[in-house]
Amino acid sequence: MPPPRPLRPGDPEQLGEYRLTGLIGEGGQGTVFHGETATGTPVAVKVLHARFFERADAERRFFNEVAAARRVAEFCTARVIDADITHARPYIVSEYVDGESLDELVRREGPRDAGALDRLAVGTAAALAAVHRAGIVHRDFKPANVLLGADGPRVIDFGIAQVVDAAGTEASRVQGSPAYMSPEQLAGRRPGPASDVFSWAVTLSFAATGRPAFGNDSIPAVMNRIMHREPDLAEVPARLRGVLRACLAKDPAARPSAAKLLMTLVHLEDEADQPRGRLLPRWALGALAAVTVAAAGAAIAIPLWPRGPAVVPAAVRAAPMALATVGPGFGEPLGTPFAGHTGEVLALATATAGELPVAVSAGRDGTVRLSDVRTGAAVGRARTVGALSISAVALGDLGGRQVLVCGGYGRGLWLSDLVTGRAIGFGGRPGDVLALAVASREGQPVVVTAGQHAVQVIDLATGEVLLAVGGGASDVAMSRMGGREIIVTAALDGMVHRWDARTGEAVGRPFAAPGSRLALAEVNGRPVVVSGAPDNTLRVLDLETGAPVGEPYPGHTDRISAVATTVLDGRPLAVTGSWDGTVRVWDLGSGRPLGGPLSGPEGWVTSVAVTEVDGVPLLVAGSRDGTVRTWRL
Structure with missing residues (x-):
């Protein structure tokens, strides 16, 4: 210039x-x-x-x-x-x-x-x-x-x-x-x-x-x-x-x-x-x-999102849990929307701070905020992250202490104590993080980050890079396949790649990704990848072969912007948020939607998560209007 x-x-x-x-x-x-x-x-x-x-x-x-x-x-x-x-x-x-x-x-x-x-x-x-x-x-x-x-x-x-x-x-x-x-x-x-x-x-x-x-x-x-x-x-x-x-x-x-x-x-x-x-x-x-x-491969896949970013909201995946069956209260709003952010919510996770169930939301205003997932009330003060933008949040455990892990542009990773908000020293290098997942690698707590040039496995305690694989990726998750821990990425080449989490060796051939955000689930005993496609449908692919599992899931009228998976009463479910301003729930076993669309956000849904409070399954979503909303699942 x-x-x-x-x-x-x-x-x-x-x-x-x-x-x-x-x-x-x-x-x-x-x-x-x-x-x-x-x-x-x-x-x-x-x-x-x-x-x-x-x-x-x-x-x-x-x-x-x-x-x-x-x-x-x-x-x-x-x-x-x-x-x-x-x-x-x-x-x-x-x-x-x-x-x-x-x-x-x-x-x-x-x-x-x-x-x-x-x-x-x-x-x-x-x-x-x-x-x-x-x-x-x-x-x-x-x-x-x-x-x-x-x-x-x-x-x-x-x-x-x-x-x-x-x-x-x-x-x-x-x-x-x-x-x-x-x-x-x-x-x-x-x-x-x-x-x-x-x-x-x-x-x-x-x-x-x-x-x-x-x-x-x-x-x-x-x-x-x-x-x-x-x-x-x-x-x-x-x-x-x-x-x-x-x-x-x-x-x-x-x-x-x-x-x-x-x-x-x-x-x-x-x-x-x-x-x-x-x-x-x-x-x-x-x-x-x-x-x-x-x-x-003679084609460039056009992904759904993002962030990356650059600033693309990260869809936060909930761990599978045994939840109660869906009751007559499905889709009922819980409490009032949390509106503490001055800009859109970019990423979301759920946790328990002490004994209080909370939603952890990261906003365009550069802050991370906690809110009561049942009432929408603010919990504690805003936490400022010194990054150009926050791309992802997740929760980890370090010696019995709950740790909030934030990823963003320019800052890399930023760790803090979930309850007190105090920053935790971390040896990781600055850089851009488009997405992250906290997991265990051979019993060791790690954070897996997706960046513009590589996917890294980083020791959560020391910040040491234990492994770097592949090129850039817009989303990442960890799973087990064939008896070994693997890293699954939605790569910037439009493909789903799988890597051995210990050796970094490629696992199988990459296959085309429907979108740039993914979540993992298990359907009929088979591991699957769940992702949105450019035609606004949800797609399910076999994690081992890349073959479609069932038909596409139509329903959204605009792009799917966030995906999470969980288990409800033994049934694998997917939760999707969309640019159409709605959240939908899908039964991956039957291939049918569960209930009708959940609405309320003014603007697109940027992130979704699933949690359970007092035995009641809840669905939490962040959106463009800066709010965090909760519905009964």
Whole structure:
């Protein structure tokens, strides 16, 4: 990004927790400022025009798309950190990349040389594959949105046009920069991933030759060429010419996906020049592993969530328990909703503090709060966690003491005494935690964390990393299979992976994950994975084979955002929360819903948990409106 200029009179100096220190630039969607977090971390803050939020459902749709942007894998992109439209000035916060744009560099130095062009092609294709995997269409891929940082190219503003569209602009409105737009965009049709692939190819032609493939003269002339003429690729290096030509097909269906494009680039051989080795640069080897694995299967799975994040609410799984049968009070609200948070509830767990049954909720306001699960009354003071955002909470035991484990962005893990709230010294390193699970490994209390680059097993007492496996993951759980303890992950490559918790050895072949959040259960004596799918249904898969178990569970009218499992009177149950603002309960044995949908939250349900108080099963949910609610199960 260009060096920030001084703030002008009337520019905001503070937005939420972010102090604004300079002006980066302005555009049709808003103004970009240089800012800092409370800890001094530099960020880019884009303040959006308020006119984008005039529709009645703008807030829900806006946060739906921002949540998707947060779960884009961070390699090759500037990750989305935060967003808020409750202020008079709605804004989106992203990672600050210290580097100039591709547009500025080419205009200053001319076309890129062969090596730089190869690195650019692979890095930006990897970013595009990650963006599409999160269910996002960039809509405005162009040289100005590619920043050349010290660690390689970074794609920015992914999904911003989609966020703005979600917040209230008409779907038919043409958005983008004409010279880099696809034929379908110019025709006023809603762009899909193939449109981004077209824009990527035009961007690469600019990097290779200094001008876009369809020229840069008058807008009408450029638009006419995009719609009806073939691209000018004569000066593009021969090794890339065929790839770009395929990506610039007029028919979106004829273009390769970003995942296939990436694999083609990685294995591309020179069509005319002498071979110069692989196109994949060394800096990208580890970061691209997740994308290339999925691409090898000729598809990128689009997960449901999140968080990660970036900030995606973690669905907290309840341990199986023998509960009473469902009575006539099913779905009856208990107490009053706890409303102590000033922002949405991001994660939730249940526990007993002393003799008091409590819900432990983590909010966007950066606090963890305890509330009486029966009455909704606050218990004790708020606990502040020094993280950019809290992604997950869970309970553990250290020498008979109940320990609250929090995971978040920037802080890593943070431990405290559940009852007193006092912080517990922990040797873990800072970093990003997207999800976590507290478990026992060979009798030793551990916390298993899912991050952007690896899944780690960490000693709960010392913070020592005992094991690191695989690439990044958006969710994690532990189970037993074949007589051994295994780690189960919803990986960033769109697959379910299983790892031996002792050796780190892969267990079986990975299989496609329905979504990016998962819970584990047992159905008819078989371990299963439970997850939401992009069609709003709940899916159950055999943990050993990945084969579907029964039919999909329809019912929700929007994405499933949280999943938990438990056992009720010997029957395996799944509990789901959704963007439609309801909670549903499913009998995994019969394949039928249990009772009707539970409603009440104003906004989507971010997290769910199941507990038992005085022999009565209870269902607890956190939501976008900042409340924690309890129903009889």
